[in-house]
Amino acid sequence: MSFLEVNNLRVEFPTSDGIVKAVDGVSFSVERGETLAIVGESGSGKTVTNLALMGLLSPRASRISGSAVMHQSSGDVELINLPSEQARKIRGKNMAMIFQDPMSSLHPYYTIGDQIIEAHQIHNKVGVEVSKARAIELLEMVGIPQAAERLKAYPHQFSGGMRQRVMIAMALVNSPELLIADEPTTALDVTVQAQILKLLRELQSELKMAIILITHDLGVVAGAADRVNVMYAGKIVESAPVRELYANPLMPYTHGLLSSVPRMDRAHGTRLSAIAGQPPSLIALPAGCAFAPRCTFSSRVTGGPSRCASAMPELVEHVPNHFARCHLEGATL
Amino acid sequence: MINYLARRIAISISILFAVSFAVYLIFAILPFDPAALTCGKNCNDPSIIEANRVRLGYNLPIWQQYLVFLKGLFLGRTFGEGAATIICPAPSFGYSFQEHACVTNSILEALPVTLSLAIGALILWLILGVGLGILAARYRGRAADTGSTVFVLIGTSLPTFLTGLLLLVFVVVKWRILPYPSGNYTPLFENPLEWLNTMILPWITLAFAYAALYTRFVRNAVIETLSEDFIRTARAKGLSEKVILRKHTLRAALAPLTTMAGLDFAGLLGGAILTEAVFNLPGLGRLSLGAVVDFDLPIIVATTILAATIVIVMNLVVDILYAFIDPRVRVAA
Numbered sequence: 280m281s282f283l284e285v286n287n288l289r290v291e292f293p294t295s296d297g298i299v300k301a302v303d304g305v306s307f308s309v310e311r312g313e314t315l316a317i318v319g320e321s322g323s324g325k326t327v328t329n330l331a332l333m334g335l336l337s338p339r340a341s342r343i344s345g346s347a348v349m350h351q352s353s354g355d356v357e358l359i360n361l362p363s364e365q366a367r368k369i370r371g372k373n374m375a376m377i378f379q380d381p382m383s384s385l386h387p388y389y390t391i392g393d394q395i396i397e398a399h400q401i402h403n404k405v406g407v408e409v410s411k412a413r414a415i416e417l418l419e420m421v422g423i424p425q426a427a428e429r430l431k432a433y434p435h436q437f438s439g440g441m442r443q444r445v446m447i448a449m450a451l452v453n454s455p456e457l458l459i460a461d462e463p464t465t466a467l468d469v470t471v472q473a474q475i476l477k478l479l480r481e482l483q484s485e486l487k488m489a490i491i492l493i494t495h496d497l498g499v500v501a502g503a504a505d506r507v508n509v510m511y512a513g514k515i516v517e518s519a520p521v522r523e524l525y526a527n528p529l530m531p532y533t534h535g536l537l538s539s540v541p542r543m544d545r546a547h548g549t550r551l552s553a554i555a556g557q558p559p560s561l562i563a564l565p566a567g568c569a570f571a572p573r574c575t576f577s578s579r580v581t582g583g584p585s586r587c588a589s590a591m592p593e594l595v596e597h598v599p600n601h602f603a604r605c606h607l608e609g610a611t612l
Numbered sequence: 613m614i615n616y617l618a619r620r621i622a623i624s625i626s627i628l629f630a631v632s633f634a635v636y637l638i639f640a641i642l643p644f645d646p647a648a649l650t651c652g653k654n655c656n657d658p659s660i661i662e663a664n665r666v667r668l669g670y671n672l673p674i675w676q677q678y679l680v681f682l683k684g685l686f687l688g689r690t691f692g693e694g695a696a697t698i699i700c701p702a703p704s705f706g707y708s709f710q711e712h713a714c715v716t717n718s719i720l721e722a723l724p725v726t727l728s729l730a731i732g733a734l735i736l737w738l739i740l741g742v743g744l745g746i747l748a749a750r751y752r753g754r755a756a757d758t759g760s761t762v763f764v765l766i767g768t769s770l771p772t773f774l775t776g777l778l779l780l781v782f783v784v785v786k787w788r789i790l791p792y793p794s795g796n797y798t799p800l801f802e803n804p805l806e807w808l809n810t811m812i813l814p815w816i817t818l819a820f821a822y823a824a825l826y827t828r829f830v831r832n833a834v835i836e837t838l839s840e841d842f843i844r845t846a847r848a849k850g851l852s853e854k855v856i857l858r859k860h861t862l863r864a865a866l867a868p869l870t871t872m873a874g875l876d877f878a879g880l881l882g883g884a885i886l887t888e889a890v891f892n893l894p895g896l897g898r899l900s901l902g903a904v905v906d907f908d909l910p911i912i913v914a915t916t917i918l919a920a921t922i923v924i925v926m927n928l929v930v931d932i933l934y935a936f937i938d939p940r941v942r943v944a945a
Binding site for chain 1: 840842845847849850
């Protein structure tokens with residue numbers, strides 16, 4: 280039994296143009312102490328999946344179905360369609376989230392001390408002094424020097440990387456068992472990115488929490504994740520341990536993503552390849568594979584491109600522990 | 613902060629000098645002989661005009677007149693000699709032949725009326741505008757929001773003279789709830805009830821128009837702030853919607869309101885001409901209007917300088933308030 284088991288999660292947004300199927304039957308699991316990366320381009324559903332888990336989608340604007348059970352040390356809890364009062368008690372306590380832009384994710388008018396202490400106070404009936412000591416402890420843990428004095432500083436007095444450390448400290452103040460990191464390094468300098476990812480790794484091995492890392496950056500995934508789910512048009516199209524995925528991508532989309540990343544070991548002068556075309560509209564999804572119109576491998580499928588366009592492939596375990604949603608069988612891309 | 617204040621005050625004073633000189637140039641530029649105006653519309657006796665010219669100092673070059681004017685502000689002025697001596701003590705803005713009074717005295721009589729009007733209306737429209745704006749944003753798309761939209765539409769479309777007249781027709785003439793405005797002003801400390809009777813309709817008239825603008829502004833500011841990243845962070849912490857609105861949203865959303873309220877208030881202190889005219893209130897607006905009609909130059913100069921002073925002072929007050937609200941401004945200062 281995994282720590283978090285997500286089963287057939289669907290999120291739909293009714294709009295005036297039609298129903299947007301942002302997340303379309305997603306299932307995955309995360310173990311304690313494991314980092315699961317969810318990779319995909321904008322609009323692939325990776326962020327919405329996690330906002331649904333956090334209960335941060337507006338119930339008036341979205342329709343959510345499926346299941347996501349978190350097997351906590353204090354008992355099991357079903358996260359999907361949890362009444363808002365109960366969801367609020369879990370948010371920030373048992374599960375926490377850090378966001379893409381640490382510049383705008385902290386409240387500009389309150390000191391970081393106020394904000395971290397507030398996060399501790401909501402979920403713990405203790406005096407402010409206790410929360411303050413906890414805030415200092417956390418700031419030291421995430422590597423902010425002179426933590427006691429820095430509590431009185433405002434977010435604009437920190438650099439981007441330091442702000443993300445503050446965000447991490449705030450997320451971890453109640454020792455959550457699940458941390459969702461939504462593009463935590465996208466807004467940061469490359470050198471700072473590496474520091475933040477290293478910090479997350481260290482904190483994870485220390486606190487034994489499960490991490491879901493949302494990113495579009497395969498470079499981030501390589502060093503930071505144990506397992507990768509690739510998402511496309513609201514569905515998981517490939518899922519594999521990180522090394523396996525890089526060595527042997529089975530889904531043409533993943534292959535396309537990997538060959539669009541610059542690499543040191545490629546011959547000098549090789550052009551980077553890009554995936555032609557646009558992701559499909561989530562309102563009018565094609566009947567078959569959503570990637571088929573952009574796929575350059577569909578002619579190699581038995582049955583040809585027409586099969587790709589008409590029949591949606593299942594997520595199949597092609598190699599032990601390596602799942603892909605593609606009609607191509609056992610082919611090496 | 614002290615340095616910043618000193619610098620701001622120094623700049624403000626130099627602006628005031630520039631404004632006062634520019635306004636004083638009216639005497640030189642307008643095609644009127646200020647001395648001829650002092651002796652009434654059908655006066656053709658050149659000897660009286662020449663005598664007044666010397667008494668009031670209009671025989672001097674314009675820059676000397678300005679210096680005399682400045683000196684009068686600090687030391688007071690004496691016009692004429694012997695039995696006909698008129699003494700206007702400091703701060704003297706000169707002597708008005710139309711009012712037969714020192715300008716300073718006319719202004720000091722009118723100022724409390726306008727102050728009562730502006731302060732009362734400000735309080736009323738802030739309560740109404742902020743309250744309705746928050747309500748509309750909180751219950752966006754529902755009955756409260758629609759109701760506030762209707763209010764905004766009516767409030768912004770109805771000119772104050774019409775609102776004022778409608779109030780007079782119904783409240784005073786038809787329903788006889790309040791006495792007819794007498795054209796007199798009863799100071800607050802002389803008879804509070806009478807003061808309230810005189811001021812309540814003008815307050816409602818002004819507040820109605822401004823409250824509509826503020827409702828729209830606050831509604832949009834709150835909705836915009838609710839979509840900020842730091843509000844998502846607050847939700848992810850597990851804060852209740854009530855705390856998110858009160859602590860995290862309102863402070864950020866209402867900060868720009870300080871600027872708006874400060875400048876609108878300053879504008880009103882210069883004289884709410886229409887409202888004062890409709891309700892026959894002897895305030896600064898009516899004083900300036902009368903002065904413009906009668907070419908009463910000393911009063912025009914004085915009210916213009918006063919209005920400029922109020923705008924400059926309110927700007928300073930707003931900036932200082934802003935520094936208390938927004939820590940980012942504090943550091944920049």
